[in-house]
Amino acid sequence: MSIETVRSFFAQHAPDINVIETEQSSATVALAAEAHGVEPAQIAKTICLKVGERTVLVVTCGTAKLDNRKCKDVFGAKPRMLGVDQVEAATSHPVGGVCPFGLPTPLPIYCDLSLQAFAEVLPAAGSPNSAVRISPERLAVLTEATWVDVCQ
Numbered sequence: 001m002s003i004e005t006v007r008s009f010f011a012q013h014a015p016d017i018n019v020i021e022t023e024q025s026s027a028t029v030a031l032a033a034e035a036h037g038v039e040p041a042q043i044a045k046t047i048c049l050k051v052g053e054r055t056v057l058v059v060t061c062g063t064a065k066l067d068n069r070k071c072k073d074v075f076g077a078k079p080r081m082l083g084v085d086q087v088e089a090a091t092s093h094p095v096g097g098v099c100p101f102g103l104p105t106p107l108p109i110y111c112d113l114s115l116q117a118f119a120e121v122l123p124a125a126g127s128p129n130s131a132v133r134i135s136p137e138r139l140a141v142l143t144e145a146t147w148v149d150v151c152q
Contacts, residue, residue: 002093002094002102003019004126005126006132007126017133017134019125019126020036020125020130021129021130022036026128027097027128027129029062029063035129035131040063041063042061043123044061044123044139045059045062045123046058048087049071049082050079051075051076052075055107056079056110057100057108057110058079058110058111059115060114060115060150061112061114061117061121061151067152070151071150074148075150091103092104092126094127096124096127097124097130098124101123109143110148111139111140111143111146112147112149113148115139116136118136119135
């Protein structure tokens with residue numbers, strides 16, 4: 001189960017961080033913001049992209065939109081969104097629960113600068129009704145992410 005791989009990740013790398021499960025779905029930015037009592041921008045959405053031959057994860061603030069020009073400048077190619085099955089195959093997480101934690105194989109992870117507007121963000125945690133509360137800086141350190149400017 002995907003949420004279990006996320007729990008294992010935090011048990012090993014950051015035991016002070018707990019996975020929060022809600023009764024209601026938090027599969028979209030709006031639902032997650034409502035479930036956790038935060039603004040939609042504070043939700044850290046993880047987007048799985050194909051860039052050339054590489055699959056990458058980009059974590060952005062919940063209301064940010066990818067900018068194709070910036071992505072091409074940073075990644076060297078225009079990004080393509082992966083299909084639902086491809087996302088789950090790459091991350092082991094279902095859409096709505098995709099996060100940069102507990103991945104079956106390492107993927108390049110990028111955190112957009114939009115996350116730095118917040119002291120704390122809430123990325124999903126492997127299921128459509130789970131999340132963690134974490135600072136953007138710690139998220140980047142734990143996932144060995146590279147900071148980029150790829151959003152509008």
